[in-house]
Amino acid sequence: MSQENKIFIEVKPDNITSGESPYYEMDSDSFDTMVVHCADPRFQTAFKKFVAEELKIKNYAPIVLGGGIHPFGSQKALPVNFESLWDQISFFIKAAKLKQLIFINHEDCKWYNRLIDLYPDVDLPVKEKEDLMTTMARVHQDFPDIKIRTFWAGLKDNRVCFTEVKHT
Numbered sequence: 001m002s003q004e005n006k007i008f009i010e011v012k013p014d015n016i017t018s019g020e021s022p023y024y025e026m027d028s029d030s031f032d033t034m035v036v037h038c039a040d041p042r043f044q045t046a047f048k049k050f051v052a053e054e055l056k057i058k059n060y061a062p063i064v065l066g067g068g069i070h071p072f073g074s075q076k077a078l079p080v081n082f083e084s085l086w087d088q089i090s091f092f093i094k095a096a097k098l099k100q101l102i103f104i105n106h107e108d109c110k111w112y113n114r115l116i117d118l119y120p121d122v123d124l125p126v127k128e129k130e131d132l133m134t135t136m137a138r139v140h141q142d143f144p145d146i147k148i149r150t151f152w153a154g155l156k157d158n159r160v161c162f163t164e165v166k167h168t
Ligand SMILES: [Zn+2]
Pocket: 038, 039, 040, 066, 067, 068, 106, 108, 109, 110, 111, 112
């Protein structure tokens, strides 16, 4: 590539932040938990408050993506999604020596609703709860000692209410 054709991008830190200090505090690197949940913006405050205040986990590694752990329940239909999420989770388990995983699925999930044709025979809330169990089982196949907790974030009167999902 000739010099004329190169694209130069100039980044000026002063232009990025409007505040007086362009520097932000880092969080602690002391953590032993990963939390995986949906990216739906309506639920983010509830997810964070639930993990911090109810589960008493102040510092954790989040994976936030549409549909949360949905790739575990649709490995055949969406193998790339599964490989990507599994790569992330297993990397953190090994590299950060995680002791605990928290998986949360939620009611009225737009991502699951987008995939509704993949699951014609089951109600979405049931499918989402089944996927939490499928995810737990898959992780325990490779990492039998890690603690896993799974939660359902339901809606009532426009508020979010968490219940733990367990094998019955
Ligand atoms: Zn969602």
